[in-house]
Amino acid sequence: MPVVFRFFSVFPLWLLHVMGSAMGWVAFCASPAYRRRFLANSALAGYSFGAVRAAVAHAGRMVAELPRLWLGAPLPCGMSNEACVEQAYAAGRGIVFLTPHLGCFELSAQMAARHWSAVHGPITVLYRPARQPWLATVMATARNRPGMLAVPTTLSGVRQMIKALRRGEAVGLLPDQVPPEGQGVWSPFFGRDAYTMTLAVRLAQQTGAAVVLARCERLSWGRGFVTHFETLPAPLDERLEAAVLQINQAMEHLIRQCPEQYLWGYARYKQPRAEAAAGGAA
Secondary structure (H helix, E strand, O other): OHHHHHHHOOOOHHHHHHHHHHHHHHHHHHOHHHHHHHHHHHHHOOOOHHHHOHHHHHHHHHHHOHHHHHHOOOOOEEEEOOHHHHHHHHOOOOEEEEOOOEEOHHHHHHHHHHHHHHHHOOEEEEEOOOOOHHHHHHHHHHHOOOOEEEEEOOHHHHHHHHHHHHOOOEEEEOOOOOOOOOOEEEEEEOOEEEEEEOHHHHHHHHHOOEEEEEEEEEOHHHOOEEEEEEEOOOOOOOOHHHHHHHHHHHHHHHHHHOHHHEOOOOOOOOOOOOOOOOOOOO
């Protein structure tokens, strides 16, 4: 399988996206459970299928572009409002980059690392090692690249993130990812309670780091990407549950800017799995 990944890593982006579009529609048509979840989640957010049908193809494009992102040559990616990132770094307290399952979220951290790591140090990101040994090897190679440091979703990994922030570096998280039991709280997301991680809030509150929102928009016809940055509209509330709600609302805000590239089929409202807690590190 690594050979297959390397084979596709040299394909032009437009061709990968064409292939991925077909894959997305095949998955949508072939899986009733996935289709129901996609339609239910998008309807909950107030969108008709016609308004977000492009997200079916974008889900496939996300998968098809992974070999190129992980093993291929760097992809073209512009930036919007990078001044807010410069200001956050200048404050010297570190940055917590937050991005939802929107567009090419894998590239968000890569782009920030490519642009700022030489001056401000690497960006530390959490990742859950894959169960398949070949995929775990590929992921470890892809995510531990120059300017990036991938740490596991364990107590040790969280401690490394805290240390990075206290050095004035940056970390990256997907706060709309359902955490294990004991590492989140139930909080509204598009009007329905979803089990939401508290780690992003705890990292920011314990270290005083700035919170920067990021979304990486996929351009048409394989022309590349644009990563958009912005700050929270207000400082995080000192109360944990109120601050988690702020994060959920910020993710909703990003998604509404580009709903046709959100992973509406993601099981956002599932029950958390039981696992040893890692999010309570100090």
